[in-house]
Amino acid sequence: MIEIKDLHKSYTSGSSKLHVLKGINFNVGQGELVAIMGSSGSGKSTLLNILGILDEADTGSYNLDGVPIKNLNETIASRYRNKFLGFVYQSFNLIGYKSALDNVALPLYYQGIKHSERNDQAMSYLEKVGLASHAHHLPSELSGGQKQRVAIARALASHPKVLLADEPTGALDTKTSYEVMELIQGINDEGKTILIVTHEPDIAAMCKRNVVLKDGLIIDDVMINQQRASSYV
Template structure:
């Protein structure tokens, strides 16, 4: 479960302090499917970075699965990211001269698994995203949709409780976007918490709950 209380995030730009998040309260229960929306400058990307433990708040608390991550040091946050959170990005972020199998297995190296364990689990999740016939291909041999499937498999490989997806269909055509969003629906149905950032209403419609930000605050919080 995610519970953030009065989260604020300030950035210093020259001599000016910019208040990006201005006191957000938010609870996301285990197994929810949530879309974060908002115009540019609303704070949604900053909130996503905080939820993903890629950044820490200026003030306020963030409880993730019973742990106060807002007070953690970098090495503790890295461990939380590796074990609890799977990331999916718009630009895929795959290693270019590395097979799909090895790209997917990469987070398991940091988690200390043996090569045989890594290969077995990576094969399992590539099969889950219907890419078992492409596991020996490098990213430049894959379509955009296939690359995003590899990225999703990588996000799933350590069995995280939360999947964070930042504009996951931003570089895909409409047909492929539907395929990827159907895959996220499957992941959610398997019990994962899914949180996605999007500016597209048709993509947000796949979520069960839509949170809209504006000027660093939650403007609305509704169910689909």
Template sequence: MIQIKDLHKSYKMGKNSLHVLKGINFNVEEGELVAIMGSSGSGKSTLLNILGMLDSSDSGAYILDNVPIKDLNETKAARYRNKFLGFVFQSFNLINYKSAAENVALPLYYQKVPRKERQEKALKYLEQVGLKEWAGHLPSELSGGQKQRVAIARALAAEPKVLLADEPTGALDSKTSYEVMDLIQKINDAGNTILIVTHEPDIADMCKRIVHLKDGVIIEDKKIEQVRAEQYV
């Protein structure tokens, strides 16, 4: 699903150049649930931004679902993001004057899905994350866990190839974190490919594979026995 070869990225800061990614190589197969771990400054967010086409690499190849991702202009990047990727953020990033259902329907709107179909799909995904009754509520009326579930529903709505989650549990208490991880595991069980950036070991243990980043290189890449989140809920 994802192939990355020899990925380099550096940031210019005045005269100094900061080499953040120093040759990353890894592949993700369909249906995997991968945790990308590392301390801050390890380059994990940069990697995720490149994977999410929010940032571009200096050199190296990135192939997503057999499509080489390169020479993107903003319009093309926007289209690819919409088609291939679903985002889940630490701070949820819901649009606060739109109801839960409207938030979920947003990526479909950019795909020019007809209004009625959009609403039906939004309700379907809200139901999947257990928030159908909250469809008409604004984000300000939802709890943190509920917001993150709406965000996950939104990420799923466009039926992306890969779900990218940047510290999805970073702003949640541990009980709510496990609920969200339980949801993510169930979505993964249904066959979706998911990448999670986290620095919490217990969250990483709930994935199927852990990629450890340090100072811009992968120092460890191992498959693990998944800990199910259900038992903590």
């Protein structure tokens, strides 16, 4: 599903150059649930931005579901993001003046799906995350855990090949974090490929594979005995 070979990325600041990724080799197969870990400055956010087609590497190759991700203009990059990827963020990134239903339906609008059909699809995903009864609530009327469930429903609505989650439990208390991870594990059990950036060992333990970055390199990449979130909820 994801194939990365010898990926390098540098940023220039004034007269200095910061080499952030120093030769990343990384493959992810269909249906994996992978935690990407590392301290601040390790390169995990840069790697996630490249995986999310929000930034581009200087050298190396990135193939997503067999499609080379290279030298894309913003129109094509946006089309690929909408086609291949779903995003979940720590800060939820919901539109405050739109209902939960409208937030979930938004990616379908950009796919050109007619109003009634996208609302039906959005409602089905709210049902999937247990929030059909909150379809017409604004984000301000939802708890943190409910907001993240809406964000997950929105990420799934466009039927992405890969779900990218950037610290999805970072703004949540422990109990709510485990409830969100139980939902994510259930989605993965259905076959969805999911990558989670996290600095929390207990969240990483609920994935199936842990990849650790340090100073722009992968220093560890292991399959683990997954802990089920349901045993903690």
